Amino acid sequence: MSRFIGEESTSAGSKCVLTDSPTWIIDPIDGTCNFVHRFPPVAVSIGFAVNRELEFGVIYHCTNEKLYTARKGQGAFCNEERLHVTKETGIKNSLILTEIGPKRDPATLKLFLGNMERLLSCEAHGVRVIGSATLALCLIASGAADAYYQFGLHCWDLAAATVIIREAGGFVIDTSGGPLDLMSCRVVAAGTMQLAQSIAQKLQTIDYGRDDD
Template sequence: ARAAGAIIKQGFYGKKSVEEKKNASDLVTETDVKSEELVLSRLKAAFPDHKFIGEENSAALGGSPDLTDEPTWMCDPLDGTTNFVHSFPFVCVSIGLAVKQRVVVGVVYNPILDELFTAAQGCGAALNGQPIRVSGASQMAHGLLATEVGVNRDAATFQAVFGRVQALAQVMRSVRCCGSCALNLCSV
């Protein structure tokens, strides 16, 4: 994750090569591709018998393969690509391992803020090696809602997303929409 983070950090402050995938909100950069190539090549070298799902690789093949019982590594090489394009520092590389369709290991690294989140089944979670835990809020009125709009911009999707956000925002302390699903999950 740190090596992929170095690729992200190197590209963060410079000029970016940006392409649209499905629409103007669904972006890919050469940094996404380089980061994924590095992560998948290292994982394949270390775990040649495992399966691998990479966001950019899967998109090029027409979609993600189904998750099976086989050990499978999943990688979003640059979660928060739109943030990256706009030099907003809420970006990360996200890597997970699923065994028998259950995630057992996860690593999320934000190289701009140098925050490394790690978790393993039965071992808890950590931020830069220090144990972390969920907020402990027992009532929705004391919690934050973290959400994302996604890349679909059709009216029905917008109505559904914002309808749910509106309903939840009325009972939550506040709402956050920061542009990285993985970092949102780490902030629970």
């Protein structure tokens, strides 16, 4: 029997727990603030896991009619065009994407801006915020940007995109530098493991708890 994890069901009180059962992990509207303001990056994200392993992902960019798809071991595509990450290995000259996160208290903002400052001090070519975590991650998969990091995103933001990035040749890890924990509310993704690790080493942790707490 399949299970479901979704932003709306969790908000309504359902417990967010990933088990060995076949599980759909869904965000029906990623980029809600963008949607409200009619800012274009808005997506639907559907991931699927079995035995706690991500098997495939589908992300639809609603305003741009781009369909990103990937299945474990079978590559990643956008509207049937094969996706490939960049092979940038260092922070210098990399274009890095992130999101601000929901916490806006002074201490959290100081950590957020401090992380951005450290990356820019390493001569990152730029840091961008587009308002949709799933589409930002798809830009890593498509080679339009080199890396992404965030504290405060959820498993439904990450599940489908993780499969897409991995199948495009990229890497998705924890901000500690260790393996990805889908429920940890934190991530670094990049086209190369060297770049992902370099970014992880520069980040100060912003604590958002866990999805399964």
